[in-house]
Amino acid sequence: MRLVAENAPEAAAADFTSRAADTNGSGTEPADVFLSGSLRHSPGPYFGAYGGRWMPESLIAALDELEETFEKAKQDPEFVAEIAELNRNYSGRPSLLTEAKRFSQHAGGARVFLKREDLNHTGSHKINNVLGQALLAKRMGKTRIIAETGAGQHGVASATAAAFLGLECVVYMGAEDCRRQALNVARMQLLGATVVPVTNGSQTLKDAINDALRDWVANVQTTHYLLGTAAGAHPFPAMVRFFHEVIGDEARSQILEQTGRLPDAVCACIGGGSNAIGIFHGFLDDPDVELFGFEAGGSGVETGHHAATITLGRPGVLHGARSYLMQDEDGQTVESHSISAGLDYPGVGPEHSYLHDIGRVTYEPITDSEAMDAFSVLCRTEGIIPAIESSHALAGAIKVGKRLAEEGDASEKIIIVNLSGRGDKDVQTAADWFGMLDENGQVRGTTLSTRRPKGFAPNGDEGEENA
Amino acid sequence: MSAMEQAAEGTVEGHASKSAAAIDRAKAEGRAALVGYLPAGFPSVQESIDAAIELAHNGADIIEIGIPYSDPVMDGSVIQAATTEALASGFRVASVFDVVKAVTDATDAAVLVMTYWNPVMRMGVDEFARRLARAGGAGLITPDLIPDEASEWFEASDRYGLDRVFLVAPSTTPERMAMTVDATRGFTYAVSLMGVTGARAAVDESAQRVVAGAREAGAERVCVGLGVSNAEHVREIAAYADGVIVGTAIVSALRDGGPAAVGRLAAALSGGLAREGHPA
């Protein structure tokens, strides 16, 4: 039974208090942060007792160089303008804030607004971070970027930025994820990237990160590791958040413009936590806005087949940061499970661990079937096919909406959902889930044509002889 | 004051270190020390003990016992395959103390544990250190723990008189070199190249530079590891370093030929340890 992550909330809390006091003097007590006024721009390396640089010495110089380059760029009006220009004219920002009126009826009648990151170039929020880091890579004189990818969205975004900025690109992707997201493998290859299927361990995101780190150690002179989520060693969590802050900044002014007030709740899905921290950023200092992060509950947290890191994990170190972690009693990472490749990760960004501990954000699990129900509802009520990752946030919003409805007039309540990506990549998985495939894996009703494709040989043997 | 009392006060000096003592014994014999790595539990706990004893009986001065870990980012394919197999056959972290004790009891070698940090954190740094010291272990080599994050480990290693072997790399700046050498007890682990563990055709030219940098920063004992595969490599490194660390080659020998093959390889490797003018 040791492969089931333990639910040890008491132990975790005790761990936190004891560590908060001695985290190399950099620990910030929750109270201090509230006193100092803002949660929105935590610079790292520590977020309370979380974060840091639990990394091989070989990579520390590269992390230092990255931090220095990032800190300089952030202050450089030219860099800031360059990002803004790319966001506008390449990604298509600002992304829309769309009211989902028919979907709202499924969420207790609360008004639901969708932050449309699905409309960005490449189909998800991932492009925000990728353009920022790819520009930093160029500033550092690096000619090659490497990336890990789960759903393939970060890999596609990285391949895109590499093509656009003239960089070489290698993407590590778990072999299991290559299978689940085959379409995205082809997209990356079309964009000129090399995709390396990773067959170690669980063959998913965490193993792809391990292989990317091994590549980075060996090639750090020429290569930037373009990490795709707000996790990992400092400066990645604070830097990735910085590039996604645009989501929250836009959403805040859009909701004010459209409704004249701040929302009651903001919902996002949590893989490593980048889309969530990006939209939360806009509202962290508004105490009346409730923030919700929805983790992948897989087949149900009681089954052990899930990726509900904060809900069931306990603090540990993985991939360079101290954070909540799905681990067994020996400290071995437990394999996560989710229908959504992008949420199938046993770790989480350190800032989320901190926001959980201080109670600013509520983290809850959403099962595969709850997410797929919400996926279907959005397709049929709004004409939008969401990513399965984002469907976890939609399912959460349905629950939050129903809860808000109990408090009073639902039509007065406002929820923003970060629709982090579009579902084109998930059509195969969804068709399978909803029983739309025949026994050969073909969409039912698509194999009836009696016309012969060009070059078709009616008899296999004959065909070979002819060839 | 006894060593343990000194340890309790956090005043353990370099000379109290078991691995430093092992290196100094080799030095007195006019040679570099041989440091050999084996993962605990591969192919079984007992065979890993047998292999480590063979290693020590055939010339290894220091034994590194690795703890198999789910996410070994500093390891290449051979060691990954071995540790994955150990985990698949049910290896538990606490068994490492049995391995350390068995090897310490049966040999004169100093026995260090090499581990990624999360298993130590999970057990509790103090508890881990206490059990390691009780098993007779010399200390820890920590590939993903830098001194910047090691405050708990400083306390525990001082309390139980354990060595703290940190790594330095070709990319390490002079400032970090000084800081790391200062934090180290036992020896400084000079990573020979930018990369992960695995056999290499030749010793990277950067190895000698890293050793020189560590010495400039005040390191008394520096051992070189990563990619060291044969007696020729050992001979080359022994000319300028205090110890030579061999991992992947030993794990391959164990995989292909069992503990006896480890003994034969260790004997061959020790042939390369003698310095000019000092036939070992």
Ligand SMILES: Cc1ncc(COP(=O)(O)O)c(C=O)c1O
């Ligand atoms: C559309 C989409 N949403 C969310 C995620 C999860 O990542 P994060 O938690 O970093 O936003 C992914 C990751 O692949 C994704 O593709």
